[in-house]
Amino acid sequence: MVRTMLSAAFAAAVTLAPAQAQDLGDIVGGVARQYLQQEQDRAAFAQAQSADxxxxxxxxxxQFPNGAYAEQARDRIQRLGGGTGVAPTNPSQTDTAGLSRQQRVQIQRQLNGLGYSTNGADGNFGPGTRRAIALWQRDRNYAQTGTLNAAQANEILQGTATTRPSTTAPAVGPAxxxxxxxxxRQQRQAVxxxxxxxxxxxxxxxxVFGRGTRNAIAAWQRANDMEATGYLTAAQYDRLVGR
Incomplete structure (x- = not known):
């Protein structure tokens, strides 16, 4: 439909006087830009739905705070436990602006130590760290935003949350x-x-037992005819550290 309208407009522009053609060209350009933006909006939301x-x-x-699907996105965020669904313009600035790199690394290490894998501890709060923060928040009945407020950052940095809340069921199985x-930390380094x-x-x-270490543990377990869980038993720990 839009392509048909654009084609007709271009054809009409050819037969008009130069001034009229320029005016029509501006209109056509505006329609084309609007169409492109709508397509980008639609594609971005489809990608979000695919990841869910x-x-x-x-x-x-x-990307599209006032997009055609913004209300649907906010509703889905609420259903996923993300509070009001109002996304910050730049989440990396909302919770790291007042933190030094050392503090960010320490937060990642603390999260890993609590069993929330950040996929590394480099001071950069990427998707792995955001996911770990969201899980940590979920287990403490905080809004699951994936970003830290000052109180939450201090809670992690000060080590006041060294264990998961008593309301959370203890981890079972290999983990x-x-x-x-x-x-x-020293024992993990020895492993x-x-x-x-x-x-x-x-x-x-x-x-820090991130993805690389988990994969290495699983590969070692497979090579030694053990169940490849990626998590250690006491006997496996002793074997690896040479005790």
């Missing part, structure tokens, strides 16, 4: 068994060093 995650809908709203070991020495790359020996 809190961050995906928030990303859509940052729970590893959590029960209570490994400190990573043991895996690396055996040829299983953990992508760093930093005491």
């Amino acid at each position: 995650t809190l961050s995906a809908y928030q990303s859509y709203l940052r 729970g068994n590893e959590a029960d070991l209570g490994l400190n 990573q060093a043991g895996l690396t020495q055996r040829g299983f790359d953990t992508r760093g020996v930093d005491g």
Whole structure:
């Protein structure tokens, strides 16, 4: 329909006087820009629907705060536990502007230590960290925004939330068994060093069990005819650190 209108307008412009043609050309250009924006809006919302995650809908709203699908996006964010669904213009500025890089790294390490994987501890709050924050907030009955307010950042930095709330069911299965070991940072580093020495790359020996370490643990377990859970038992820990 829009293409037909544009074609007709271009054809009419050819037969008009130069001044009239210029006016019509401006109109056609405006229609074309509006059509392109509508298509971009539609494509962005379709992408958010495909992912169907809190961050995906928030990303859509940052691009199109008044888009044709903005209300649908806000409604879906609320259903996903994201509060009012009003996405900040730049979430990285809302919760990191007052934090040093060292503090951001410490927040990531604390989250990893609590079992919320940030996929690294480099001081950059990317998708992995946002997801970890949202899960941490969920388990504490906070609005699941994926961004930290000052009180929440201090709660993590001060280590006042070293364990999950008592209202949250304790972790079970392989993850729970590893959590029960209570490994400190040095012990985790020893595990990573043991895996690396055996040829299983953990992508760093930093005491943080991110995706690289989990994959390395699972690969080592498979190579030794164990169930490849990516989480350690007490016996496996002892074996890796050479005890």
